Amino acid sequence: MPYKDLRAFLSTLRQSGELVDITRPIALQYDVAKALAKNSSVEGPALMFKDNGTEFPLVAGLYGNRRLALIAFESTEDTIHDRVAKGIDTPIAPVDFDGPAPCQEIVLTGDDIDLTKLPVPTYSPKDGGPYITAGIVVSEDPDTDVPDIGNYRFQLHDAHTLGVFSAPNHRFGKNIAKAVARKVPLHGAIVIGVDPIIAYSCQVQSGDATNDWFVAGGLRGEPVELVKAVTSTLKVPAHAEFIIEFVVDSDDQRVEGPLGEYTGYYTPASLKPTAKVTAITHRRDAIFQGLLTGKPITENHVLKQIPFEVSILRQLRAQFPTISDLSITSSGGVQTYVVIAMAPRYEGEARHAILAAMASNLHPKWVVVVDPDIDIRKSSEVEWAMSFRVKPREDVFVVDRTATAPLDPYTDGGYSSSVGIDATRPFGVEFPDVSEVPDWRSFDLPEISRGK
Numbered sequence: 292m293p294y295k296d297l298r299a300f301l302s303t304l305r306q307s308g309e310l311v312d313i314t315r316p317i318a319l320q321y322d323v324a325k326a327l328a329k330n331s332s333v334e335g336p337a338l339m340f341k342d343n344g345t346e347f348p349l350v351a352g353l354y355g356n357r358r359l360a361l362i363a364f365e366s367t368e369d370t371i372h373d374r375v376a377k378g379i380d381t382p383i384a385p386v387d388f389d390g391p392a393p394c395q396e397i398v399l400t401g402d403d404i405d406l407t408k409l410p411v412p413t414y415s416p417k418d419g420g421p422y423i424t425a426g427i428v429v430s431e432d433p434d435t436d437v438p439d440i441g442n443y444r445f446q447l448h449d450a451h452t453l454g455v456f457s458a459p460n461h462r463f464g465k466n467i468a469k470a471v472a473r474k475v476p477l478h479g480a481i482v483i484g485v486d487p488i489i490a491y492s493c494q495v496q497s498g499d500a501t502n503d504w505f506v507a508g509g510l511r512g513e514p515v516e517l518v519k520a521v522t523s524t525l526k527v528p529a530h531a532e533f534i535i536e537f538v539v540d541s542d543d544q545r546v547e548g549p550l551g552e553y554t555g556y557y558t559p560a561s562l563k564p565t566a567k568v569t570a571i572t573h574r575r576d577a578i579f580q581g582l583l584t585g586k587p588i589t590e591n592h593v594l595k596q597i598p599f600e601v602s603i604l605r606q607l608r609a610q611f612p613t614i615s616d617l618s619i620t621s622s623g624g625v626q627t628y629v630v631i632a633m634a635p636r637y638e639g640e641a642r643h644a645i646l647a648a649m650a651s652n653l654h655p656k657w658v659v660v661v662d663p664d665i666d667i668r669k670s671s672e673v674e675w676a677m678s679f680r681v682k683p684r685e686d687v688f689v690v691d692r693t694a695t696a697p698l699d700p701y702t703d704g705g706y707s708s709s710v711g712i713d714a715t716r717p718f719g720v721e722f723p724d725v726s727e728v729p730d731w732r733s734f735d736l737p738e739i740s741r742g743k
């Protein structure tokens with residue numbers, strides 16, 4: 292059974308000691324971020340900031356580490372990839388919610404709209420202002436009306452205006468560009484506080500024709516219940532804590548940024564479109580959500596890692612069925628550094644797999660292929676393979692002028708280059724046996740169990 296809403300997830304976390312209340316006053320400017328960064332360094336629980344200077348509690352750190360991600364998916368490390376792949380392969384259509392929706396218990400429009408009453412933190416010292424970082428944007432393709440959901444950041448400009456940033460290769464950005472070209476308004480809704488699977492499903496890499504509610508339903512194993520927004524025809528999750536409805540205003544460009552981003556660097560300030568808020572709706576006793584982004588590892592990275600890994604693994608396996616696992620490291624921003632475990636079937640296949648990974652929407656700078664005996668989630672194992680299964684002149688190659696991620700701080704006008712490393716044993720050639728002590732994993736040695 293999936294979590295019905297954020298509250299169901301919070302109650303599971305609380306029961307297992309994975310949600311801690313902070314009842315003393317904590318400032319939204321910087322101190323929430325400091326608490327989250329410190330908590331994240333010890334892979335701590337989610338935190339609920341109850342006294343944050345607003346009437347709403349602020350929960351954050353919900354995607355703070357892999358342990359919390361596994362609780363969200365009700366999975367284990369052994370089953371998580373299959374669980375997500377099966378969900379992607381079994382889409383489930385959304386349904387209309389019957390009756391008055393919880394997310395619209397309170398409806399604020401016109402002069403009642405006031406974003407400054409929400410607990411929106413300022414995270415890093417050079418940030419351009421407070422940022423909504425845990426929002427899921429719903430928007431529709433103006434040509435096809437197909438809905439997209441994705442995580443996007445929003446800078447709080449004033450009581451009813453937000454700054455918008457979407458990379459041009461992301462669907463929200465494409466929808467904005469189409470609406471501008473067609474001279475039609477683009478409506479959107481920022482969804483805050485949902486069943487965590489909806490949040491993780493935003494990061495599944497799917498084509499522009501995909502109705503993302505089907506993906507979210509598939510991952511949940513049950514349909515997402517939707518309700519019509521108050522000021523547009525968009526549909527939003529009925530059980531969300533908050534919905535911020537808006538229209539993108541591309542004529543009113545304002546300075547957006549800087550923001551400490553997932554690369555670990557500030558993205559510079561620049562003129563960007565604004566979002567004019569047309570309604571804020573929320574549940575009674577609504578809970579707002581924060582999310583730390585910045586130098587890896589943050590929630591941003593945990594949120595992306597599992598859906599990205601499964602998405603790219605599925606794509607590559609269609610062509611290279613002997614790929615057994617794929618890791619996209621958090622330290623590489625869940626973007627630049629991909630490690631693939633595979634048993635090559637012919638000379639040069641590892642290199643083909645590397646080129647296919649380089650051509651994926653990730654735009655990685657480093658792709659390493661190792662044999663299946665390497666634990667690709669342990670950097671020491673990967674480095675061991677690179678040390679003793681690689682002849683650099685033969686097995687390392689550079690592809691010039693590959694496109695980089697839009698937020699990469701070190702690019703050459705949008706281009707970079709990508710390095711491929713074939714760290715598999717040479718194909719069809721005798722190679723020395725690994726000198727590992729046999730059966731040590733199952734060897735009984737209670738003397739070192741240290742009371743565990």
Ligand SMILES: Cc1cc2nc3c(=O)[nH]c(=O)nc-3n(C[C@H](O)[C@H](O)[C@H](O)COP(=O)(O)O)c2cc1C
Pocket residue numbers: 424425439440441442443444445456457458459460461462463464493494495496497582584590591592594595
């Ligand atoms: C917490 C978080 C915040 C993000 N903020 C942005 C953003 O402001 N702009 C952007 O273009 N992508 C942002 N992303 C990345 C996109 O959400 C992500 O790549 C997603 O796959 C885009 O999906 P879509 O093209 O289907 O909308 C963010 C990701 C996360 C996890």
